[in-house]
Amino acid sequence: MMKKIEHLGIAVKNLDQSAKMYEALLGKPHYKTEKVESEGVTTMFFQIGESKIELLEASNPESPIAKFIEKRGEGIHHIAYDVDNIEQEIERLKAEGFQMIHETPKDGADNKRIAFLHPKSSGGVLVELCEEKKV
Ligand code: ZN
Numbered sequence: 001m002m003k004k005i006e007h008l009g010i011a012v013k014n015l016d017q018s019a020k021m022y023e024a025l026l027g028k029p030h031y032k033t034e035k036v037e038s039e040g041v042t043t044m045f046f047q048i049g050e051s052k053i054e055l056l057e058a059s060n061p062e063s064p065i066a067k068f069i070e071k072r073g074e075g076i077h078h079i080a081y082d083v084d085n086i087e088q089e090i091e092r093l094k095a096e097g098f099q100m101i102h103e104t105p106k107d108g109a110d111n112k113r114i115a116f117l118h119p120k121s122s123g124g125v126l127v128e129l130c131e132e133k134k135v
Contacts, residue, residue: 002089006082006130007045007052011068011075015044015057022046022055030055034109041065043109054080054109078116078126086113086131098122105131
């Protein structure tokens with residue numbers, strides 16, 4: 001089941017510069033910076049009520065974020081939904097005809113297991129599913 005919008009992912013060229021702008025915009029500091037080596041990104045998180053803003057900076061030129069910015073410029077990169085059972089949700093979406101980029105969940109930033117849907121099957125919007133890791 002989808003529970004809420006967990007976060008919006010925003011692609012930025014320079015995390016330090018964008019951090020200043022977002023701190024001014026949101027009126028609060030970020031609470032976390034985290035490198036996700038497997039995705040070639042450095043992430044920065046802001047908590048806004050129940051949801052978050054995730055800034056994404058490429059950590060190498062081959063990063064999907066570098067390619068996204070090259071093609072489309074800075075801006076909204078993906079929308080992430082909080083789910084309570086990510087395997088079940090992947091199966092449900094596949095049965096609905098959606099195309100998954102990740103058929104099995106992988107480790108993401110901020111203590112999550114994640115899976116992306118292909119934007120071709122979701123109206124041009126990159127969609128991320130995320131489930132909080134249970135400790
Ligand atoms: Zn995300």
